[in-house]
Amino acid sequence: MKYKNLPSARLFPLLFVCLSAEAVVKPFTLPDRAPAQAAVWSELLCAAAVCTALIFFFHRVSDSSLRLLRTGRLKQAKAVLAWIAVSASFAGGACLVTAERFYRYVSDEPTLSLITAALILLAATYAVSRGVLTMTRAAGAVCVLFLMGAVLLAASSLSSARLENLMFSDDILRKTLRRTAFGNWLPAELLCFILIKIPLKQGGSKCACRAVAASAAFFAVSAVLAELVLGEQAGALMQPMHTLARLGGLSVFKRFDALHVGIWLLVLLLRQAFLLYGTRTAVRGLLPDRWASFCIPGAIALTLAGAFACSALPQGSAGVLSSFATLSAFGAVLLFSSCTEVGS
Amino acid sequence: MKIFAMLLLATLFLTGCSATSLGDRAVVKAVYLDHTEEGYAASIVVYGCEPTTDAASAEGKAAIYSGVGDDVPQALAQAEQQQTKEPFYAQNGLLLLGRGCREKDPAPILSYFGEEDASRKDLAVYLTELSPEEFQQCEKGISDVIREAERLAASSGGRGAFGIHEAKCEDGFSGLLPVLRFSEESSSATVRSAVLFERGVPCASVEGAALQLASLLLGKTSELTMEITQGEERLEVAVKGATVRKNMSGSPAEGVLELELSGTIVSLTWGGKAVYARESKQASEEVNRFVEKLFYELVQITFERKNDIFGLSWWMKEQSSTQTAQLERSGELYDPGRLSFSCHLRYE
Known part of the structure; x- marks a missing residue:
């Protein structure tokens, strides 16, 4: 279904769910061992910095230059789109690796990795083929489930929470900066966001900033909840939220983890679909019209290449690299916008 | 698009039919571990169940299988090999520590089960007064003991017992471990006291x-x-x-x-x-x-x-x-x- 301009408010659930996915399913890297105090400060700092940068970006970049960028008619546009495709596909590959590992982590008898990865990509490809409008509708339902699941997780864990489990640290500044530096402080989903046909100056920037702020708040609350229940163990676990889900119970009901895992896999699928959408849109601009049908296979190939690259990198470096790649892509878009406006 | 939709629908047939059925699994309801002179002694309490039973209602005849090893995983593996079925630990809610853990630091055992994804995070930990040989004699009444211990653990909204996630073992175990009293003669399980550990050393009994x-x-x-x-x-x-x-x-x-x-x-x-x-x-x-x-x-x-x-x-x-x-x-x-x-x- 073609659309002229998507209302930006409809994108909020999609962006929020994609940005918050890593709060519940962390990438399988070495735990950062940061206390919740550091996590809260780190999220506040990142959200403030990213929102400021986004406001500056949306102020400087015009809708017309983004339209020109999406078509890919200019050589400069192709160069920028190529870099966006690399950033989005790397993040998509990292998401694929995380989703497959998480499915293996929660399964008693796991399916073959190739089959799991193929199914995830298949579902994401189908979502992309249906269009971003359909994705936003699905995201609305997934967002409601996600938030209800979060409330259930909090309610079922609070009986085991103790204030005395919260940790205090003397060198909180160092731990905050370390967590910020090695985390995914600039998600590639924001790149995919600017590729969608939305009127950025009429609410697009507000939508993005609200999603970033809401996601940061979600990260902070989940870090505090994990530490209230698990104490210093929370920072040493690879999947603290999954541990909370297995621990919690309400009255006679135990083992809500099956419910939470189902919702979190949906969230990962949606995130994969959104990143694949960004990659596909960038690749579409690079290819001539007669090769338009190859844009989805091209995006899938790039995502798989991103997944292999991510697996080969040292642990903990994928998030940082993805953030730097996204930052440079945003810089390239700004430069392109300045050049096209000067030229016109 | 129809091809994608058909492929996605085909995934409905991935129902895991080739997975091991419940009837072929040994449902472990409790694990016993103790220090020995050579290393560790482990026992697993296994419930038999019919092929069509769901894991949560696995009841009936309980059997105790035991093994020894240099470390905890080896001792558990030895115990599992005493029977032919594949062990299923998802219903294991109890970790019982033997008499030897009242003299030696239980931190290695607690750390093993405290590792991520190693066990149910609400695994209730109890000390016992039984040696490995005495525990093996308790097979007849062990079902009643487990039922009572699970009831005690579920009391106070599930906070009643010492949970494995609460174990702090950096410099040896420090905390209060409740003592579950039962024996071969008496299968009624009670908690009347607890042992206070201070950095791996039991220092007091609280009752x-x-x-x-x-x-x-x-x-x-x-x-x-x-x-x-x-x-x-x-x-x-x-x-x-x-x-x-x-x-x-x-x-x-x-x-x-x-x-x-x-x-x-x-x-x-x-x-x-x-x-x-x-x-x-x-x-x-x-x-x-x-x-x-x-x-x-x-x-x-x-x-x-x-x-x-x-x-x-x-x-x-x-x-x-x-x-x-x-x-x-x-x-x-x-x-x-x-x-x-x-x-x-x-x-x-």
Whole structure:
């Protein structure tokens, strides 16, 4: 279904769910061992910095230059789109690796990795083929489930929470900066966001900033909840939220983890679909019209290449690299916008 | 698009039919581990079930399989190999530690089960007074023991037992492990005492009213049932809705952590007879004095020895972590003079 301009408010659930996915399913890297105090400060700092940068970006970049960028008619546009495709596909590959590992982590008898990865990509490809409008509708339902699941997780864990489990640290500044530096402080989903046909100056920037702020708040609350229940163990676990889900119970009901895992896999699928959408849109601009049908296979190939690259990198470096790649892509878009406006 | 939709629909047929059926699995309901001279002894309690049963209702004849090894995984593997089915640990809610763990640090065992994805995170841990050989003799009544232990663990909204996620094992295990009493002759399981560990060394046994107060301070219960012996007479008290309010007055360097226990006495008997209005005030004051004395006895064996299992120093750190760190370095933090406890239980 073609659309002229998507209302930006409809994108909020999609962006929020994609940005918050890593709060519940962390990438399988070495735990950062940061206390919740550091996590809260780190999220506040990142959200403030990213929102400021986004406001500056949306102020400087015009809708017309983004339209020109999406078509890919200019050589400069192709160069920028190529870099966006690399950033989005790397993040998509990292998401694929995380989703497959998480499915293996929660399964008693796991399916073959190739089959799991193929199914995830298949579902994401189908979502992309249906269009971003359909994705936003699905995201609305997934967002409601996600938030209800979060409330259930909090309610079922609070009986085991103790204030005395919260940790205090003397060198909180160092731990905050370390967590910020090695985390995914600039998600590639924001790149995919600017590729969608939305009127950025009429609410697009507000939508993005609200999603970033809401996601940061979600990260902070989940870090505090994990530490209230698990104490210093929370920072040493690879999947603290999954541990909370297995621990919690309400009255006679135990083992809500099956419910939470189902919702979190949906969230990962949606995130994969959104990143694949960004990659596909960038690749579409690079290819001539007669090769338009190859844009989805091209995006899938790039995502798989991103997944292999991510697996080969040292642990903990994928998030940082993805953030730097996204930052440079945003810089390239700004430069392109300045050049096209000067030229016109 | 139809091709994609068809492929996605085809995934509905991925139902895991080739997976091991429940009838071919050994449902492990409890694990027993103990230190031995050579290493570790492990026993698993396995329930048999029909092929069509779901795991949660696996009951019937329980069997105990045992093994030994140099380390915990080896001992468990040996025990699993004594039977032919694939072990299924998702229903294992109990970790029983043997008599040897009352003399040697249980940290290696707790650390093994505390690892991520190693076990159910609500695994309840109990000490027992049984050696590996004595535990193996308990096969006949073990189902009743497990049922009772699970009931105890589920009490107080699931906070009743010591959970594996609470085990702090950095410098050896420090904490309070409840002792589950049962034997080959008696399959009724009770918890009447707990062993206090201080950095891997068992240093005290806590029982009776002291154990109840310790559970309250650890947030595991809001009810107290105590027997206070006064000369030849006995005061029996049941308290509900007990809470401990904590307040740090002043900075950690100069202030005092005030703890106030409040609650309602729902049942009070003195010398076997119910207490009525005129004597109730005197009896309540007696109870309050007793609980205050009990608190300071607990502080003597925990906080004063820098084994702060109740997290009392957290309230000082909350005021000022820098000052608290300085006091800890100078050795002045764990001074019982920094604590003030008052008990205000009321009989209604």
